[in-house]
Structure formats: structure tokens, C-alpha cells
Amino acid sequence: MRRHTSTLARAALAVIAAAAIGLSLAMLARTQAGLSVERVAIGSTPATIYRPQGGRPAPVVVVAHGFAGSQPLMAAFATTFARNGFIAVTFDFPGHGRNPQPLPGNPAREGGTTGALVDTTVRVLAYARTLGDGQLALLGHSMASDIVIRSAQQDADVGATIAVSMFSRTATATSPRNLLVITGDWEGRLKTEALRVVGLASAPDPAQAGVTYGDLALGTARRAAFSPSVEHIGVLFSPHSMEEAAGWLEASFGVPPGAMRYVDRRGPWIVLLLTGFVLLAWPLSRLLPVVRDPPAGAGLSGWRLWALVAGPAVLTPLILRVVPTQFLPVLVADYAAAHFALYGLLTIGGLRLVAPRRDASTRVAVPRAALIGATLAAIAYAVVGLGAIIDAWIASFVPGPGRALIILAILAGTLPYFLADEWLTRGSARWAYPASKLAFLLSLALAVALDPRRLFFLVIIVPAILVLFLIYGALSAWAYRRTGHPAVGGLTNAVAFAWALGVTFPLVAAQ
Numbered sequence: 001m002r003r004h005t006s007t008l009a010r011a012a013l014a015v016i017a018a019a020a021i022g023l024s025l026a027m028l029a030r031t032q033a034g035l036s037v038e039r040v041a042i043g044s045t046p047a048t049i050y051r052p053q054g055g056r057p058a059p060v061v062v063v064a065h066g067f068a069g070s071q072p073l074m075a076a077f078a079t080t081f082a083r084n085g086f087i088a089v090t091f092d093f094p095g096h097g098r099n100p101q102p103l104p105g106n107p108a109r110e111g112g113t114t115g116a117l118v119d120t121t122v123r124v125l126a127y128a129r130t131l132g133d134g135q136l137a138l139l140g141h142s143m144a145s146d147i148v149i150r151s152a153q154q155d156a157d158v159g160a161t162i163a164v165s166m167f168s169r170t171a172t173a174t175s176p177r178n179l180l181v182i183t184g185d186w187e188g189r190l191k192t193e194a195l196r197v198v199g200l201a202s203a204p205d206p207a208q209a210g211v212t213y214g215d216l217a218l219g220t221a222r223r224a225a226f227s228p229s230v231e232h233i234g235v236l237f238s239p240h241s242m243e244e245a246a247g248w249l250e251a252s253f254g255v256p257p258g259a260m261r262y263v264d265r266r267g268p269w270i271v272l273l274l275t276g277f278v279l280l281a282w283p284l285s286r287l288l289p290v291v292r293d294p295p296a297g298a299g300l301s302g303w304r305l306w307a308l309v310a311g312p313a314v315l316t317p318l319i320l321r322v323v324p325t326q327f328l329p330v331l332v333a334d335y336a337a338a339h340f341a342l343y344g345l346l347t348i349g350g351l352r353l354v355a356p357r358r359d360a361s362t363r364v365a366v367p368r369a370a371l372i373g374a375t376l377a378a379i380a381y382a383v384v385g386l387g388a389i390i391d392a393w394i395a396s397f398v399p400g401p402g403r404a405l406i407i408l409a410i411l412a413g414t415l416p417y418f419l420a421d422e423w424l425t426r427g428s429a430r431w432a433y434p435a436s437k438l439a440f441l442l443s444l445a446l447a448v449a450l451d452p453r454r455l456f457f458l459v460i461i462v463p464a465i466l467v468l469f470l471i472y473g474a475l476s477a478w479a480y481r482r483t484g485h486p487a488v489g490g491l492t493n494a495v496a497f498a499w500a501l502g503v504t505f506p507l508v509a510a511q
Contacts, residue, residue: 010283017283020276024269028393031079031266042127045120046071046098047091049131050082058256059135059159060087060128061249064121066142066165068332068460068504070097070396073236076264077139080242083264085256086249087132091124093117093144095331095506097396102329102509114147121151125158135159135253138176139245141236142167152176159219160252162245165190165232166197173200177219180248184235185226194224216251223248233463237267270393277386278471285478288377288488289370295484297427304354305428306435312346313439317447329508330406332457333501337413339447340497343440344416347424366485374483378492382475383499399503407502414494414501422476422486422493433477437469464500472496 038049048071052058061081063074071090078088094116095103105113121144125136137160140148145163152158153176160178163171165187171179181194191209199207201214201222214220227238235241242263250259300308316339328334391397399407421440425432444462448455476489 010286013279014283017276017280020272021280024273024276027269028266028273031076031264033083034260035079035082042091042124044099044101045091045094045124047089047124047127048078050078050088050090051131052082052085052087052258054258056085056257057133058085058087059137059249059253060089060132061137061139062121062124062128062148063088063090064138064140064144064148065090065093065096066140066144067457068096068506069141069144072391072393073233073395074139074141075393076237076242076266077245080246080262080264081249083260083262084246084250085259086137086253087128089124089128089131091120092396093120093506095508098398098400100401103331103506104509114150117144117147118150118154121147122154125151125155129157137161137249137252139164141165142232146170149176149179160249162248164241164245165235167193168197171197171200173203173222174214174220178216178221178248178252179223180244181222181224182235182241182244183224183226184230184232184238185228186231187235190232191224191226194226198222198224212251221251231463232460234267237270239263239265239267266393273389273393274386274471277389278474281381281475282478284381285482288374288479288482289367290482290484291370291374291488292366292484295427295480296423297486298351298355298424299427300355300424300432301429305424305432308347308350308354308424309432309436309439311350312343313443314446315346316343316443317450320447321450328406328409329402329510330502331506331508332455332461333406333410333505335447335455335458336444336461336501337410337498339413339444340410340417341413343443344413344418344420347420348416351420351424370483371485371487374479374485374488375491378475378479378488379495382472382492383496386471386496387499395504397499397503399499400507402507403502406507407498410501411494411498414498415491418493418497419487419490422480422490426480426486433473437473441466441469461501461504464504465497468497468500 034053036051036053040047063077065074070092074090078090081088092099094101103113104116136158138148138152138158139162141164145166146168149168149171152161161176162180164182166181183190183194195207209224209226212221212223214222225244227235227240230238325335325338387397421436425436444458448458472493479488
């Protein structure tokens with residue numbers, strides 16, 4: 001009876017998850033309704049042009065992503081602008097997304113790559129000038145907020161600039177023309193910076209969010225807008241951000257003919273799509289072969305378990321503080337790979353010291369074909385399938401030229417960590433798995449605290465790693481319950497994280 005009920009529950013969840021995937025894909029496709037979307041190359045820079053069908057001349061908005069970003073991350077702004085009658089152009093900076101060129105300069109030095117990024121933006125602006133009615137605007141997020149401000153200050157044809165999650169030392173009370181600063185309400189320090197910059201125009205009165213200062217006709221307008229209940233990435237999907245940005249363009253250039261008064265609201269549909277895909281894995285996991293019965297795992301509890309959860313978390317950043325970790329041409333990912341590797345090796349060493357010795361007579365033979373088959377199936381679903389969703393709607397996830405070898409190098413670091421962690425936490429105390437992941441995140445935080453200048457960008461990946469831990473933690477748990485072997489989830493997670501780190505962070509030119 002219980003087995004029958006479980007089968008019905010899995011079947012029902014499969015139907016619900018499939019419906020959620022289908023509905024979310026249909027709604028995401030509708031974001032481009034009425035638009036012409038064209039992929040082009042501006043020299044070596046990949047770009048995408050969004051314009052209303054019909055081809056009327058209109059102002060052109062160049063949309064630039066931030067550090068470790070790519071075109072899909074900025075698509076909500078592009079579709080909002082295009083469906084409101086403007087022409088939008090997104091592009092990938094060197095070293096990012098599908099741009100085959102590495103990021104020039106020295107990213108570790110302040111301003112080390114600024115000139116090259118501004119040059120890229122100026123070239124895209126020159127191309128954009130040929131697409132519309134001659135009027136131009138710029139939008140940039142995070143790192144690119146400073147880049148678009150500098151670019152606008154070099155080009156008198158840029159009539160409006162939108163800086164999202166802004167930090168910039170070059171903005172003044174009148175330059176660039178008509179500056180809107182959008183910040184997530186959870187970005188405390190960047191909110192202060194937004195009010196500081198807008199306050200240059202409101203002085204001697206302090207600037208207030210939601211108030212426009214200066215004169216739009218003269219190009220001196222300034223405004224700060226705080227999007228509610230979002231942080232550094234959520235601000236890119238907030239309907240409030242879209243409304244503020246589109247409204248600023250209309251105030252600066254007028255309402256284009258054929259504007260639809262549209263706001264892209266793709267954020268909840270992306271969440272539903274990811275949720276449906278993850279939940280579908282539970283019923284599908286029953287298709288995996290049983291690899292080990294009884295299930296394998298360390299089966300630790302008490303001080304042995306918690307010593308292995310806490311020990312590597314503290315020791316890893318302390319050791320790496322004095323060890324060179326710059327061995328890959330990918331910013332941040334090389335340290336992350338080293339952190340994974342040392343953390344995993346310390347865990348393996350700890351397991352050898354404290355795990356109870358198993359009698360050879362009690363060992364269970366593992367069918368190699370079943371283990372390989374289960375692992376390949378899990379990787380296909382969790383990396384290839386989920387990667388396709390990420391690549392289409394969130395960020396570039398297909399490896400560009402030169403990144404395959406980088407993924408393999410990072411895999412050498414993620415393999416020992418995830419294999420050791422899966423073995424440590426499976427069959428152990430109930431909260432061992434989430435506790436070990438929390439310990440890893442705290443370990444990264446300690447690493448940043450010990451060397452903030454070199455590892456500051458690690459702060460950016462912590463929320464992403466948390467999301468990946470949640471997603472792949474669920475997938476590996478279901479795989480373990482079915483197969484009984486920690487290696488299936490461990491190998492899958494290792495490949496997934498190596499892939500994500502290898503394709504996300506900027507490829508840097510040799511110094």
C-alpha cells in the first residue's frame with residue numbers, strides 16, 4: 001500500500017513539474033512577442049539587437065553586463081526597452097560570455113581593465129549609432145555602471161545613462177547627461193553611493209530616492225531609485241527596475257511610436273522553470289539503477305562528524321593564505337578550485353583518521369556498469385539539461401574557445417571535495433549535509449576576510465554557490481536514495497561546479 005501511494009505521488013509530481021516547465025517556457029517565450037531579435041558580431045564582440053517589428057527609427061539603448069555576467073542576464077531590460085518602442089543592443093565584454101577575446105589588462109589592479117572595457121563599449125556605441133534615429137542611451141550593471149558612465153562622458157550623443165548597482169568616481173552633477181541610478185533595496189552601501197552621486201545635483205539639500213533633480217531638457221537630470229526586496233542580481237529582474245529604466249528613457253527622448261507600455265516580468269517564470277526541473281528529478285531518479293545495497297557512506301556521528309565538518313573549513317583558508325593560487329587564466333575561479341581541492345583533501349585525510357575500519361568480509365561489490373550508467377545519466381540531467389535552461393534564460397553556460405581545458409583543471413579541485421563531502425554526509429547525522437555546505441560558505445567568507453584585496457570577487461559568487469548547493473543538493477540526495485552510492489552525486493556535483501566556474505568567470509589575457 002505504501003509503495004503504491006509513493007508511486008502515485010511520484011507520478012503526480014512528474015505531471016505537475018512537467019506542467020510547470022511547459023508553462024514557464026511558454027511565458028518566457030512571450031517576453032519576445034512582437035520583437036525582432038538578431039544576433040550579430042561587432043568585430044569580435046557578440047551582440048544581440050532587440051527591436052520592435054516594423055523597423056521604425058528610434059533611440060538605441062546599449063545594455064552592458066557586469067563582472068562575470070553575460071547577455072542573457074541583461075535580456076529583461078532589452079525586451080522591456082524594445083517592447084516600449086526603443087532599440088536595444090546587448091553584448092558580451094572581452095573575457096565574458098561568448099566573447100572569444102580574453103579580458104586585457106590587470107583585473108587585480110584598480111582600473112587595470114577599465115580602458116579596454118570603455119573601448120569595447122565605445123565600439124558598440126558606434127555600431128548602435130547606425131541602427132536608429134541617432135539618439136543613444138547606455139545602461140550598465142555593477143562593474144559596467146562605471147564603464148557606461150565613462151563612455152557617456154566621451155560621447156556627446158549619449159542623451160541618457162542608467163547605472164544599475166552603481167559605483168563610479170567620475171560622475172558629476174552634470175556629467176553624464178541625464179543619469180538614473182537604480183539600486184536594489186538590499187544593497188546598503190550602493191544605496192548610499194547612489195544618493196551621494198545624485199546629491200551632487202540636489203545640494204545643498206540631501207538627495208532622496210524617487211525624486212528627480214535637475215533638468216531633463218538640459219541633460220542635467222539626476223534620480224536615484226531603489227527597487228524593493230532585491231539584491232545585486234535580483235535588481236536585474238525587478239519589475240520596478242524595468243519601470244524606472246523605461247520611464248527614464250521616455251522622459252529623456254519622448255515616447256516612441258508603437259510603444260506597448262510593457263514591463264518584463266520574467267523573474268518568477270525563471271524560478272518556476274528551475275523549480276519544475278529540479279522537482280522532476282525526484283520521480284525520474286527512480287529510473288536510475290541500484291548501485292549499492294545497503295547504501296554506502298561514512299555513517300559518522302558525534303564529535304567525529306562535526307570535527308570533519310568544521311576542521312577543513314578553518315584550515316583551508318589559513319593554509320591557502322600563504323600558498324600561491326593564481327594558476328589559471330580565469331579570475332577568481334583558480335582560487336575557488338584550490339579551495340575546493342584542499343578542503344576535499346583535508347576531509348579525505350580526516351576520514352582516514354576517524355572513520356571506523358570496515359572488515360574486508362563485509363565489503364559489498366559495486367557493479368561498475370551500474371555506477372557509470374547512473375553517473376552519466378545524472379550528469380546529463382543535472383549539467384546538460386539544467387545548463388541549457390541557464391544558458392537560454394540566465395547566463396551564458398556553453399564553454400567558449402579555451403574554456404574546456406579550464407573546466408578540466410577546475411574539475412581536479414572539485415572532484416576531491418564533492419566525493420569526500422558526499423561520503424562524509426551520507427549515512428551520517430540528519431543535518432550533516434546542510435551543515436557541511438554552510439561550513440564551506442563560511443570558509444570562503446573567512447578566506448575573503450584574510451585577504452580581501454585579492455579575493456573580494458569571491459563575495460560575488462557566494463550567493464550563486466548557495467543556490468547551486470540547494471539545487472544540486474536536492475538532486476544528489478534523490479540520486480543517493482535510489483542508487484545507494486555517494487559517488488553518483490559526488491561526481492555529478494563536481495562536474496556541475498567545475499563547469500559553472502569555468503564558464504562564468506572572466507578569461508584573462510596573459511600578463
